[in-house]
Amino acid sequence: MIDLPAPKPDVLARRGEILAGLHALVPGDGVIGEPARLRPYETDGLSAYRQPPLAVVLPRTTEQVAAVLAFCHRNGVRVVPRGAGTSLSGGALPLEDSVVLGLMRMNRILEVDYANRLAVVEAGVTNLGITNHVAADGFFYAPDPSSQLACMIGGNVNMNSGGAHCLKYGVTANNLLGLKAVTIEGEIIEIGGRHLDAAGYDWLGLLTGSEGQLVVVTEVTVRILHSPEGQRAMLAAFRSNEVAGEAVDAIIASGIIPVALEFMDRPAIHACEAFAHAGYPLDAEAMLIIEVEGSTEEQDMLLGRLKAICERFDPISLKVAETAEQSLAIWKGRKGAFGAVGRISPDYLCMDGTIPTGQLPFVLRRIGEMSASYGLQVANIFHAGDGNLHPLIMFDANDSKSFHDAEQFGADILTLCVEVGGCLTGEHGVGVEKRDLMPVQFTPFELDQMRALKAAFDPGWLLNPAKVFPLEGNPALRPAA
Amino acid sequence: MIDLPAPKPDVLARRGEILAGLHALVPGDGVIGEPARLRPYETDGLSAYRQPPLAVVLPRTTEQVAAVLAFCHRNGVRVVPRGAGTSLSGGALPLEDSVVLGLMRMNRILEVDYANRLAVVEAGVTNLGITNHVAADGFFYAPDPSSQLACMIGGNVNMNSGGAHCLKYGVTANNLLGLKAVTIEGEIIEIGGRHLDAAGYDWLGLLTGSEGQLVVVTEVTVRILHSPEGQRAMLAAFRSNEVAGEAVDAIIASGIIPVALEFMDRPAIHACEAFAHAGYPLDAEAMLIIEVEGSTEEQDMLLGRLKAICERFDPISLKVAETAEQSLAIWKGRKGAFGAVGRISPDYLCMDGTIPTGQLPFVLRRIGEMSASYGLQVANIFHAGDGNLHPLIMFDANDSKSFHDAEQFGADILTLCVEVGGCLTGEHGVGVEKRDLMPVQFTPFELDQMRALKAAFDPGWLLNPAKVFPLEGNPALRPAA
Incomplete structure (x- = not known):
């Protein structure tokens, strides 16, 4: 299981007051506090880990998001942003003392501009929803994660999602033009726009793939492409x-x-x-x-x-x-x-790593050897053109040794990816799943430098904490006893 | 003319000691101190502004770069990284109290890996040098700035350079796989690698286009592509x-x-x-x-x-x-x-802005009206497919009113680019040329947030200061009296 940081006792103690404060900012049915109704938010696509949050808030506008974040910031409340909750790395896993900030009600397509080949959409629009909206006019949005029917563009931005067709069209980062986002202080910022490149630092690049730890994305300007004839x-x-x-x-x-x-x-x-x-x-x-x-x-x-x-x-x-x-x-x-593997194994872990394409045969042979040594079956399906592996490790969740072995097998595969010159993650992000493997890829200095970037946006580590970085070595996040 | 920050009197006073310290780190002919030999480094492709540096140091290895940066950091010496000095925005303009860190002797091609379609090169390899090295084997490096014969890949990374062929192949950021770089403290970091995507924050994205202000890039892993048949x-x-x-x-x-x-x-x-x-x-x-x-x-x-x-x-x-x-x-x-325009006008400013392509006719009409009102000729040449404008404003450098008008005309064009939903820069960067226009594009909060990113890497503002951000509002950099 996964360590989470110790909850803040003062936040737990002020739960009623915090719920009331959120209600005032997002009235009507915008705040969920009843334990039974919190259950759907206790996990995400990585269902191995579960933790109900303190509350869920479902704003409808960027201004409401800003008000909620400013309120949480003032009150020292941790915030976990969430789209459709399809993360496969536990990127939307709540903490006991956290507010889940759900963007799913921000689901409007604000503008489509065919002359400039772009669409401006709210963060809660589904990936496929963009293509469906423009398909009749002969356009589409290129990145296509397997979860595209459900997953939302805000989450795609935060995980820099890929898909089977990214070999030709690139991943999310290659198909973005701009963002509207809110900082933990509640400041609304606009990044990029309708044009190539950006003045100043490329924080469109930095924010893409930042796993909800730097800002909360509320609007996205995406590149749409002319559909191929067939x-x-x-x-x-x-x-x-x-x-x-x-x-x-x-x-x-x-x-x-x-x-x-x-x-x-x-x-x-x-x-x-x-x-x-x-x-x-x-x-x-x-x-x-x-x-x-x-x-x-x-x-x-x-x-x-x-x-x-x-x-x-x-x-x-x-x-x-x-x-x-x-x-x-x-x-x-x-x-x-994925459904097919689910039928032959009660449970499976879907890993996600990247390797130089030339290392493919070697890595597959090593995975086969590991499979034999752990006694766990593995099926390999991957985006071969860009070296993005998805080994599916089959295990039995009712057998704690089997689960532990599967976790260790997965860690071994990702370590192998790094050893052959690849990377811990291809398109699923680090989340909680791979945070403890980050030292395999990065030196302590590099991790500290990334933590400094996090702190430049969110010095109090309130935004989606306990993800991406190991808890150890992070003074802002002590593991729960 | 351009304001530069006040030099640090203690650094100027310790010039001899600093030169001796640098000599110890980069022996032989690796340090330049004689005023006559500093002249070639006093300006770059934006020749309107000139300032000789304190010294020039020309390391041959990443380890020497690390030693020089650690030394400058300890001694509070500002550092201006420089490739071929082809920047059109004054990105390599020295300060009086700065050391110019020239990467041009780091010009080795370290590895070419056709199976994985990549090349690992030092920062001082020229853009065209990469293509020339792999052309016989049927490969090329795609981004092609006009200066590609001279400009170096390290500078391309720092300016996120484009070129005429970037419509199809993307800009530098889209053709990078990894970097080796050195922080101002002298720590060597490795980012990305030989694979798609990256774990953790996308600092490959952040560092690309960071104009030498966050780290000094010493090695670059680029994607090479199979050459088209014709x-x-x-x-x-x-x-x-x-x-x-x-x-x-x-x-x-x-x-x-x-x-x-x-x-x-x-x-x-x-x-x-x-x-x-x-x-x-x-x-x-x-x-x-x-x-x-x-x-x-x-x-x-x-x-x-x-x-x-x-x-x-x-x-x-x-x-x-x-x-x-x-x-x-x-x-x-x-x-x-550019040569052609140089023949009909003694001097010209080459502007660089980006607009949504649908705004092209409107923007050209407004530029024509401004040209009439300033009484200055302008020739428009641009990468139309991606909306990257390059108006060449002709003026007479011997006439200070003409130069001042040309600067103002340029600023008006770039402000117009922002007003129609575009951007201050397409591929030349902000440098000193456009730093005072940054508030046209960004709110004070956004600029502060970017300054916080700068400070997360370089709290003392030693690395390429006086670029990208206006001097005003920057407590670390007082303008010279």
Whole structure:
């Protein structure tokens, strides 16, 4: 389990007063205090950890957010911002003495400007909601986390979310133009805007991926792109992870940037096929799903070149979709992967690390060895083009040794990612899940320097504390006894 | 002229001792103190302002940089980092009591890794030097500032430099994977690496574009890309800026992202044609240079579609290059634009602002009105696809009223950029040139917040002070009396 900092006794003691103060700022049904109604907020997508908050507040405007933050700041109350609560790293895990600041009621699309290819939306608009709003006019918002139906753009900004199609279009940071946000003092700031670049320091860059620790994002200006005429996928199955990894390298080296380039290993193929009956090759050790887009002629040309590249690696099977329906069939198993693994294992941890793409075969072999040594199954599914791994470690939550082993196995995988020149996280963030691994990646000086950045925004460590940094060594956050 | 902070009398008094201390750290010819040899370092690409430094130090290793910074930190000596000195905003302007830390001797290419598409280079490697090193193997480094023959990657990182081809490939920030850098205390930090994304705060994002004020960058890991099979340009001339602006909008809205989309107005066309005899249409009010790349078939397809789009806007002339030579001829005038303007005016200021692309016609009309009212000619050349303006304001440096008017005209243009929802700078940075305009873009609170970020790295304001922020309101930097 996870250590959380000791709650502030004075905040717990003044709970009634704090609830009343919040009610005055966000009237009506904007404040939740009843324990039963707090339960939905006690965890997020990383459901392994649970902690009900002191209260939940659901503002409807940036001004209300500012008032709530100024109030919490004056009263020394910790604040945990929350979008849809889909974080896979515990980024929205509450503390006992914290107010959860939910942005889900700020769900208006404020402006769409096709001439400048941008949309201004509130933080609680869902990722897919942006695309749905502009799709009829031939536009879309590119980053596509698997949770895109539910997850909200404010959370995407805070976690710098990615997705299968980020190989071509980049992650959230590459698709942002501006933010409106509120500091812990309740000051409203506007960053970036409708233009390239920014004067002064790039705090749009800094705030993107800052996991709700520096400011609360209330409005986001995103780049929208013209929709491609169409897209089509192909499936290539290989005899070994090594050979599939070489095929990935050859594709990237060819200069073709597919929209998506997904890798599944044997356990992942079997789990997905049993669940989705997508026609995946059960005799393969590894499988790639490769998607291209453009006009029909461009698709034909690119798929032809990709097929020729894959053929050099003696594939077990190659299937190029001829139609949109065949393309969906290829994707069907991959899209249901998490559900598929959930069916064969009572519980699983979804890890998220990044490696240089050239290290793929080595890292997969090491994960296989670890799997044998821990006696825990693992299915590997990942965005191969940009080296973003998602090993799914299967365990039994009713068996505390199994859970502990799975946590340790996950930590070993992420440490391996760092050792081969990669990174602890690809798109899920550090949250509480990976905060104790940060010293694997960073020196004490580097961690201190990052803490100084945190303190430059929030000297009292009130905003989403207990995330990103280990509790030890942080004088502002003593672990609970 | 520009105000600089009062020099520290104790530093000036200890000049001999400081030179001796630096000599001990960077022996041989690594320290320059003689006034005549300091002259080349007294200004940069913004030659309007000049100030010789206390000394210049030219380290060869990251460890020497660390030793120099620790020494300067202990002795309270200000430090101005410098690459090739091509900054157009005075980013490398020395102070009287400062040490210029020149990175130009750190010019080794440390590693090229084609499997992972990256190169690790020292800060003093030139931008074009990277591409030249990998070109024979079919790769290139994408951002291409006009000064790419001279400018160094460390400076590119600090200014988040762009270039004509950044419409497709993004600016420096989009092509970086990692940095090695040194803090003012002399601590060596490593950021990012060989992988997508980063754990913890995105200080790769924060440091990119921080204008030498947060750390000194000594090594850079850049993304290298597979070279396209070829590229070809077309030229389209129109009856008015408005119509050319509409053509730009139509191209962007079509979903085609050309590699480059350059806009020149009538004065720019005439200046370039007189200089380069590139065959530009002298009867046009505005001209676009549009470049695409890919296989010959892709080039044909894209140029065909672009030609059809331009034809909807009743062009005066359309010329599609059939060969690489014809393509070079189209670019010839544009590439020599600065020299061309220099031939018709004794002096000019090159401004750099960004606007939402939809505001192009309005902004050009207002610049024309300002030009008439100031009585100063202006030529407009810019990266139209991403809204990055480069008005060249012509003046006579021997006439102080003319210089003052040109400065004021430039400030008016940049204020206009902010008013229409744009930004003070596109790719040249704030430096000293635009620091006093920062309050046009940012609130006092926002500027204070950015100063807090500066102080989180450099509480004594020793690293490249007097840049980015107005001197007023900065207690660490009193203007000289």
